[in-house]
Structures are given as C-alpha cells and as structure tokens.
Amino acid sequence: MAKISIENLRHSYLPEPTRDEDFALKRVHLDWADGGAYALLGPSGCGKTTLLNLISGLLHPTEGRILFDGNDVSALTPEKRNIAQVFQFPVIYDTMTVYDNLAFPLRNRGVDEGEIAKRVASIAEMLELSSSLKTRASGLTADGKQKISLGRGLVRSDVNVIMFDEPLTVIDPHLKWQLRSKLKELQQRIRRTMIYVTHDQTEALTFADQVVVMNNGEVVQSGTPIELFDKPRHTFVGHFIGSPGMNLMPCEVKGSKALVAGAEIETANAKSAKGGKLELGVRPEFIQLAKKGIDANIVKVADIGRMRVVEARLGNGQPLKLIVPEGEDIPSSNVKLAFDPSHAFVYVDGWLAGDMRGSSTAVGANS
Amino acid sequence: MKKTYNNKAWFFVLPVFIMVAFNALVPLMTVVNYSVQETFGDNVFTWSGVQWFSDTLTSDRFHAALLRQLEFSAIVLAIEIPLGLFIALNMPKKGFWVPVCLVLMSLPLLIPWNVVGAIWNIMALPDLGLLGRAINSLGIPYNYTRQPYSAWFTLVLMDVWHWTSLVTLLCYAGLVSIPDAYYQAAKIDGARPWAVFRYIQLPKLRHVMTIAVLLRFMDSFMIYTEPQVMTGGGPGSSTTFLSLDLVKTAIGQFDLGPAAAMSLIYFLIILVISWLFYTLMMRNEEA
Numbered sequence: 001m002a003k004i005s006i007e008n009l010r011h012s013y014l015p016e017p018t019r020d021e022d023f024a025l026k027r028v029h030l031d032w033a034d035g036g037a038y039a040l041l042g043p044s045g046c047g048k049t050t051l052l053n054l055i056s057g058l059l060h061p062t063e064g065r066i067l068f069d070g071n072d073v074s075a076l077t078p079e080k081r082n083i084a085q086v087f088q089f090p091v092i093y094d095t096m097t098v099y100d101n102l103a104f105p106l107r108n109r110g111v112d113e114g115e116i117a118k119r120v121a122s123i124a125e126m127l128e129l130s131s132s133l134k135t136r137a138s139g140l141t142a143d144g145k146q147k148i149s150l151g152r153g154l155v156r157s158d159v160n161v162i163m164f165d166e167p168l169t170v171i172d173p174h175l176k177w178q179l180r181s182k183l184k185e186l187q188q189r190i191r192r193t194m195i196y197v198t199h200d201q202t203e204a205l206t207f208a209d210q211v212v213v214m215n216n217g218e219v220v221q222s223g224t225p226i227e228l229f230d231k232p233r234h235t236f237v238g239h240f241i242g243s244p245g246m247n248l249m250p251c252e253v254k255g256s257k258a259l260v261a262g263a264e265i266e267t268a269n270a271k272s273a274k275g276g277k278l279e280l281g282v283r284p285e286f287i288q289l290a291k292k293g294i295d296a297n298i299v300k301v302a303d304i305g306r307m308r309v310v311e312a313r314l315g316n317g318q319p320l321k322l323i324v325p326e327g328e329d330i331p332s333s334n335v336k337l338a339f340d341p342s343h344a345f346v347y348v349d350g351w352l353a354g355d356m357r358g359s360s361t362a363v364g365a366n367s
Numbered sequence: 368m369k370k371t372y373n374n375k376a377w378f379f380v381l382p383v384f385i386m387v388a389f390n391a392l393v394p395l396m397t398v399v400n401y402s403v404q405e406t407f408g409d410n411v412f413t414w415s416g417v418q419w420f421s422d423t424l425t426s427d428r429f430h431a432a433l434l435r436q437l438e439f440s441a442i443v444l445a446i447e448i449p450l451g452l453f454i455a456l457n458m459p460k461k462g463f464w465v466p467v468c469l470v471l472m473s474l475p476l477l478i479p480w481n482v483v484g485a486i487w488n489i490m491a492l493p494d495l496g497l498l499g500r501a502i503n504s505l506g507i508p509y510n511y512t513r514q515p516y517s518a519w520f521t522l523v524l525m526d527v528w529h530w531t532s533l534v535t536l537l538c539y540a541g542l543v544s545i546p547d548a549y550y551q552a553a554k555i556d557g558a559r560p561w562a563v564f565r566y567i568q569l570p571k572l573r574h575v576m577t578i579a580v581l582l583r584f585m586d587s588f589m590i591y592t593e594p595q596v597m598t599g600g601g602p603g604s605s606t607t608f609l610s611l612d613l614v615k616t617a618i619g620q621f622d623l624g625p626a627a628a629m630s631l632i633y634f635l636i637i638l639v640i641s642w643l644f645y646t647l648m649m650r651n652e653e654a
Binding site for chain 2: 079093
C-alpha cells in the first residue's frame with residue numbers, strides 16, 4: 001500500500017513531441033493518499049487509460065515523475081512497482097484452474113505452496129469463488145473471469161495499488177451493479193489504494209471517495225462526488241457529471257449579477273469574472289418554478305419517475321432544463337424561473353471564475 | 368403454421384450438385400468401380416469382390432510404402448511444427464521488418480511444386496550442386512541417387528524449406544491476434560517468458576496449430592510431385608511413398624483394380640488419422 005504522488009507528468013505516444021497537441025497527457029499533478037478509492041473519469045480518448053498505464057508502469061512517461069511513498073518509480077517495470085491491474089476484457093489463463101490462476105502471481109514470486117493455499121482460500125472466499133476453485137477458468141462467465149483478474153491482484157498482500165481499467169465493460173447489466181458493490185465493499189474492507197478508470201459517471205461516483213475528471217489529456221477537476229456536483233470547476237465537469245448535465249448560457253456580467261436574456265441573475269462568483277468567453281452555469285436541480293423570476297416558456301416535460309425533467313426556453317430562445325419534483329404543478333403559461341444564487345456560477349473560457357485554475361492546466365498553458 | 372413447399376428452390380442447387388458430381392462423386396465412384404473388378408482392356412470387366420483390398424492389405428510392398436509414408440510425415444511434422452512456431456515467436460510484431468519478413472516467409476509457398484523438386488534436384492547434385500558439393504567437401508559422403516539416407520535427408524530438408532513458412536505464417540497470425548492485455552497482465556503477475564509462452568501463447572495458438580498440423584499432415588502424407596522430380600522413388604524403393612507407389616501401380620503397371628483399392632485405403636487412412644487428431648485436439652475445448 002502506498003501514497004501515490006504524480007509530479008508534472010506528461011506523456012506522448014510520438015517519438016519527438018513538440019507541440020502541446022502531441023501529448024496524450026498534458027502535465028498532471030495529483031496526490032493520492034494511502035488506502036483511498038479514486039476514480040479517473042472522462043470520455044473516450046481523454047487520456048485516462050494513458051495515465052493509468054503510466055502509474056502501472058506499462059508505459060513510461062515522457063516527462064515527470066511518479067512516486068510511491070516518496071520513492072521515484074518512474075523507471076521501474078510493473079513487476080517492480082508491485083501493482084495489480086484489472087483490464088477491460090477479463091484476462092485469465094485459460095488452461096489453468098481458478099485455483100492456479102489465483103496462485104499464479106504468488107508462484108511466480110516463489111511463495112511456498114502452504115502459504116499460497118492459505119491466501120488463495122481467503123481471497124476466493126472474499127470473491128465468492130470458493131466453490132469453483134477446481135474448475136477450469138475458461139468455463140466461467142465474464143463476471144467470474146473478471147473476479148479472477150481482481151483476485152490475482154488481491155492475492156498478493158503487498159501490492160501498492162490495484163487499478164481497474166473499465167472493468168465492467170463486458171459484464172451483463174444486472175451483474176454490473178452486483179460486481180460494483182462488491183468492489184466497493186472490498187475496498188472498504190481491505191483499505192488498499194484503488195484506482196478505477198471509467199467513462200461512466202455512476203460507476204465513478206459510487207466507487208470513489210475522490211473522482212478525477214479528465215478531458216483532452218488534462219485533469220479538469222479532482223474532488224469528492226459532492227464537490228463535483230455542487231461546484232464544478234469547469235463547464236466540462238458540469239456537463240459530464242449529472243443527468244441532465246449543467247445548463248450553460250452565454251451571459252454578461254454586472255457586479256455580482258449575470259445578465260441572461262435581459263434578466264439579472266444573482267450568482268456566487270460573477271464579481272471575479274473578467275474578460276474571455278462568459279457563461280452562466282446552473283444545474284437543473286438548482287432551478288425552480290417560482291412566483292417571480294425570469295420569464296420562460298415550457299417546451300417539453302419528461303417524467304423520469306420520482307421527478308420530471310422540464311425543458312424550457314428563455315425570452316431569447318436560450319434552452320435550459322430544470323428538475324421539478326413529483327406532485328408540483330407545472331404552469332402552462334406565464335412561467336417564472338428562480339435560480340439558486342449559491343449554485344449559479346459564471347465561467348470564463350470554460351473555467352470557474354475566481355477559482356484558482358488547476359495547477360496542471362496552469363503549467364500546461366504556459367508551455 | 369403451415370409450411371410452404373416450394374420445390375423450385377432445388378433448381379438453384381442443381382448447378383452445384385452437377386459440379387460436385389463431376390468433380391468428386393463420379394471420379395470417386397469410378398475408382399470404387401475399378402476396385403472391385405478385374406479388367407483386361409477393351410472395356411471387359413469381371414467381378415472380383417474384395418480381392419484387391421485383401422491383396423493390398425496383405426502386400427509387403429504396400430506395408431513398406433505405408434511405413435515410409437508414416438515415417439516421412441512424422442519426421443516432417445516433428446521438425447516443421449516446432450521450427451515454424453519458433454520462427455513465428457521471433458518474428459517482429461511491428462515496424463518496418465514485418466512486411467519484409469512476411470514476404471520472405473511466403474516466397475517458398477509461391478514456387479510450383481515441381482520447380483521446388485527441380486531446384487533441390489540440381490542444388491543437391493553431388494558433383495555440381497552447391498549443397499551436394501558443400502556436404503561432400505566436408506568429408507561426408509553424400510549422393511542422393513545412391514544412398515537412401517542421403518535421399519531421405521534431402522527430401523526432408525526440401526520439405527522443411529518448402530513448408531515451414533506455412534506453419535510460421537499461421538502461428539504468426541495467431542500470435543498477433545492475442546490482445547496486449549494478456550502480456551500486460553502476465554508482466555504484472557511477474558510471469559517469466561517461459562510462463563508467458565506456456566500459459567498464454569501456446570493455449571491461444573491451439574486452434575491455428577491444430578490447423579497447421581492437419582494441413583501439414585495431409586499434405587506430407589500425400590506428397591508426390593517433389594519426390595517424383597527429385598528421386599523418382601529411389602534409390603531402389605527407399606523413397607517410394609504411398610502416392611508414388613500408387614502411381615507406379617496404376618500407370619506404370621496398369622493394375623487398375625489394385626491401384627483403385629489402394630487409393631481407397633489410402634484415402635481412408637488420411638481421413639481416420641485427421642479425424643482422430645482433430646477430435647483429440649478439440650476434446651478439452653469446453654471442459
């Protein structure tokens with residue numbers, strides 16, 4: 001187990017990168033505590049798997065360092081780094097039994113058979129594989145195989161970190177949920193550092209204590225699920241997390257207020273907004289139907305069970321979505337909307353106004 | 368629901384049926400026809416029952432040819448399969464050299480079989496050929512027209528040269544289709560190269576290796592052209608394999624009946640061995 005520090009990490013798949021665009025990963029700084037559950041969240045091609053492979057040692061960084069407990073491991077092989085990784089597609093050794101699969105990493109390290117038997121038995125029990133230890137691994141279903149991949153990581157007691165690269169991709173939907181809660185439960189029980197890569201916000205937000213949102217090779221925000229929801233530091237986070245995502249409206253700024261469609265809206269941070277492209281961002285959860293407020297027309301109402309998603313248009317045609325709880329009346333005309341001032345944010349060029357930009361991007365922008 | 372019968376569909380199958388009939392069924396039935404009759408020319412046939420089959424099965428000459436054939440296939444497989452696999456494992460997986468290696472490997476496969484025989488025939492000539500001269504100059508007596516072991520050595524070498532590429536290409540295709548994650552997982556699990564080969568590459572190559580062994584077995588068991596051009600079955604009858612023996616019987620001696628019986632037995636042997644092998648290889652598939 002280890003505390004992981006990532007310093008100034010950059011990576012390019014090209015032999016001689018020069019421009020910023022040549023980098024699949026643009027300057028990342030992260031500090032992860034020992035025993036935490038972390039998620040790397042972002043769309044396909046955002047660099048999250050690159051970052052994961054850099055941490056595991058399958059790739060070596062073009063620039064920067066990776067430290068495990070303060071020791072530089074950047075140049076070490078995956079084996080020397082003592083990490084475990086679960087891949088997108090279950091990797092098992094077809095010809096071996098489940099037992100031999102789980103024992104494989106220990107046997108390669110010359111652990112004696114008595115000790116192996118003990119460890120495999122305890123891991124198999126944890127993963128509910130005890131009954132199939134003697135069967136051939138190739139006969140198992142996808143989720144069983146994925147458990148074996150995980151088990152091969154858990155069986156070594158000294159792994160620094162266990163990494164998951166979209167591990168639920170090939171799992172049936174009804175088993176996804178089960179395996180996900182199993183993972184979370186395991187994490188809390190054994191308290192090993194785990195890093196989970198996914199493009200699915202539900203998976204990331206339910207698994208991790210700390211979620212790192214990535215886009216275009218940079219970290220746009222790192223925080224708890226609540227922080228990401230309450231105060232997105234980038235419009236990308238606002239849009240990517242939450243369903244429906246954050247409403248973004250082009251705006252102007254006047255004092256602490258934002259001007260949208262001729263209306264003045266009280267915001268949390270308009271004072272510090274200067275220059276650039278200005279946008280007002282408000283999550284649908286923080287817009288209410290009200291007696292007085294901004295005029296709007298309702299375009300569409302979608303019932304999603306315990307609440308309804310209402311699509312509305314402001315006077316200038318600007319579309320936005322809000323969430324209305326079940327049972328509340330939706331007026332057909334003369335609709336007024338109220339924005340929660342503490343959750344209405346102004347973004348400058350995509351970044352939260354007044355907020356210190358992520359160090360990763362601040363440095364990246366200069367180079 | 369009522370099934371609709373539309374027999375017009377058979378017309379669409381008819382061309383294929385006719386083709387298959389002329390290609391396979393009619394010739395095969397002709398052979399079956401010959402195998403149970405005696406002929407003295409002039410299209411006069413007399414019934415002989417299973418005479419030719421029992422003659423063939425008890426013939427020393429047939430036994431000897433069959434044994435030579437089995438030995439040849441065994442030797443050739445024992446060399447080509449491991450060698451082909453070894454080359455495939457050591458071929459580059461990406462970069463400039465991949466197409467170069469692939470083209471080089473496919474070259475022997477593109478040469479017509481009788482030309483292969485001719486090339487080696489000339490190359491192995493003890494007085495003129497490069498190979499023949501070289502071996503003799505090392506002090507090893509070598510003459511494939513006089514010494515059975517020289518003839519065998521040359522034939523095996525020629526077949527290895529000609530066909531190892533096929534095994535290599537099949538194995539290579541199998542190897543490059545193994546996802547990277549397997550190698551990465553093995554690295555993380557601390558597997559040594561031998562373990563990677565034993566537990567990842569070999570199991571994943573099982574299907575292509577089965578195909579490779581089957582193809583090489585069938586081809587080597589039916590080999591005709593190259594030894595015909597190279598040694599003509601000699602010296603003596605030391606390299607007279609089943610196919611050469613069959614042709615000698617059928618066309619050399621014009622013993623159509625025995626030759627037909629022999630070819631049917633020959634065919635059955637290949638069928639049975641291939642089936643046995645395939646069943647054994649695939650037996651553990653879903654265990």
